[in-house]
Amino acid sequence: MNMDIATVNALPYEDFVDILGNVVEKCPIITAAVWSGRPFLSLAVLEAAISEFIDALPESGKEGILRCHPDLAGRDLQSGSLTRESHEEQAGSGMGALNSGEASRMARLNQEYKERFGFPFVICARMHDKENILRQLSARCQNERAVERARGIEEVKKICHLRLQSLVLTDNKL
Numbered sequence: 708m709n710m711d712i713a714t715v716n717a718l719p720y721e722d723f724v725d726i727l728g729n730v731v732e733k734c735p736i737i738t739a740a741v742w743s744g745r746p747f748l749s750l751a752v753l754e755a756a757i758s759e760f761i762d763a764l765p766e767s768g769k770e771g772i773l774r775c776h777p778d779l780a781g782r783d784l785q786s787g788s789l790t791r792e793s794h795e796e797q798a799g800s801g802m803g804a805l806n807s808g809e810a811s812r813m814a815r816l817n818q819e820y821k822e823r824f825g826f827p828f829v830i831c832a833r834m835h836d837k838e839n840i841l842r843q844l845s846a847r848c849q850n851e852r853a854v855e856r857a858r859g860i861e862e863v864k865k866i867c868h869l870r871l872q873s874l875v876l877t878d879n880k881l
């Protein structure tokens with residue numbers, strides 16, 4: 708699907724949420740909230756509205772967004788219950804093809820991260836390969852909680868940016 712922004716602006720609420728509801732993983736409330744800001748002059752303006760909504764949330768809300776994300780190479784990948792978007796991202800970065808050493812390291816570090824911070828490790832998988840993801844996961848386990856909360860939200864925005872790009876034509880493609 709690749710609509711232009713005028714088509715997006717003309718969508719009834721139900722279709723807008725059906726199509727764009729997972730640009731932030733399992734958080735259709737964000738899409739539903741920004742709908743009232745139509746018409747968006749460009750895709751960048753729609754993206755900015757999402758970003759501003761997230762930034763205005765209390766810290767507990769930001770942590771809630773992080774908690775809506777499935778672990779990388781976690782249970783949902785193994786059981787085939789990831790969202791379509793997440794599946795493509797995780798498969799593309801090699802999360803489905805870890806050797807047993809990598810898989811156990813990933814599981815151990817994901818667990819350690821969650822125990823330390825109370826929310827899961829989030830990274831824009833499309834921008835990294837598996838070695839890089841493991842390295843970052845290990846390094847980020849050492850950060851302070853507030854730093855990681857902000858860092859995770861930055862990654863959510865990168866994931867959102869790429870998901871929006873696959874759904875809506877960017878202005879320079881019009």
Ligand SMILES: NC(=O)N[C@H]1NC(=O)NC1=O
Pocket residue numbers: 732776777778779792793794796797827828829830831832833866
């Ligand atoms: N935990 C985590 O980072 N999950 C994800 N990252 C990404 O790019 N897609 C995801 O599902």
